[in-house]
Amino acid sequence: QVQLVESGGGLVQAGGSLRLSCAASGWTFSSYAMGWFRQAPGKEREFVAAISWSGISTSYADSVKGRFTISRDITKNTVYLEMNSLKPEDTAVYHCAADEKVSTVVGGTAKSWGQGTQVTVSS
Numbered sequence: 001q002v003q004l005v006e007s008g009g010g011l012v013q014a015g016g017s018l019r020l021s022c023a024a025s026g027w028t029f030s031s032y033a034m035g036w037f038r039q040a041p042g043k044e045r046e047f048v049a050a051i052s053w054s055g056i057s058t059s060y061a062d063s064v065k066g067r068f069t070i071s072r073d074i075t076k077n078t079v080y081l082e083m084n085s086l087k088p089e090d091t092a093v094y095h096c097a098a099d100e101k102v103s104t105v106v107g108g109t110a111k112s113w114g115q116g117t118q119v120t121v122s123s
Contacts (some may be wrong), residue, residue, distance in 0.1 A: 001026045002024070002025075002026045002027050002098060002111070002112040003024065003025045003026050003112075004022055004023070004024055004096050004097070004098060004112055004113065004114035005022065005023045005025075005114055005115070006020060006021065006022050006094065006095065006096050006114045006115065006116055006117040007020070007021050007022075007023070007117055008020040008021045008117060009093075009094060009117030009118045009119045009120075010118075010119070010120070011120045011121075011122065012086055012119075012120070012121055012122070013121070013122050014086060014087055014088055014121055014122065014123050015085060015086065016086050016121070017082070017083060017084045017085075017086065018083045018086065018119060019080055019081070019082050019083070020036070020080065020081040020083065020094055020096075020117060020119070021078055021079075021080055022034070022036075022078060022079045022080075022081075022096030022114055023076075023077060023078050024077045024078065024079070024098060025077065027098075029074060029077040030053060030074045031053055031100065032053055032098045032099060032100060033050060033051065033052050033053050033098070033099055033100065033101060033102035033104070033105045034050065034051050034070075034072060034079040034096060034097065034098050034105065035047070035048070035049060035050035035051070035070075035096065035097045035098075035102075035105035035106065035110065036048040036049045036050075036070060036079075036081045036094055036095070036096055036097070037094070037095050037096075037097060037108065038090075038092035038093065038094045038095070038119075039092055039093050039095070039116075040091060040092040040093075043092075045095070045108065046061065047061050047106060047108060048060070048061055048064055048068065048081070048094070049061070049064065049068055049069075049070040049081060050070065050102055050105045050106045051070045051071065051072055051079065051102075052102045053100075053102075055071070055072050055074075057102065058070055059102070059106055063089075064083075064090075067083065067084050067085045067086075068081060068082065068083050068084070069081070069082040069084075070082075079096060081094070081096075083119070086119075086121045087121060088121045088122065088123045089121075090119060090121050091119060091120050091121050092118075092119060093116040093117070093118050093119075094116060094117055094118075094119055095113055095114050095115070095116040096113070096114045097110035097112065097113050097114075098110055098111070098112045099111050099112070
């Protein structure tokens, strides 16, 4: 059974940084594409970033390009989201997702999802 557990969220001032982690278990981590999504109150879930199983290819939403970086550590079965220059509009619950295909992750239809971690950016 695939399990994804996010951590690292919290309260930060605008302009600050946070690093989110998503620990995976129950499957061959290195074979899966991974991604991050977020959902703010009253809004639909939106794509943030994705990374291929090899870690070579990455994809980002326009709203976070140049500020967020996705990476993975196969030895730790963990994917990270480094978030810099945070803005109040980045406030949301951040979820990680996993699937065999990166296109499926980017499209928001990944097979596995974590419960999420809250990120709050104050102005």
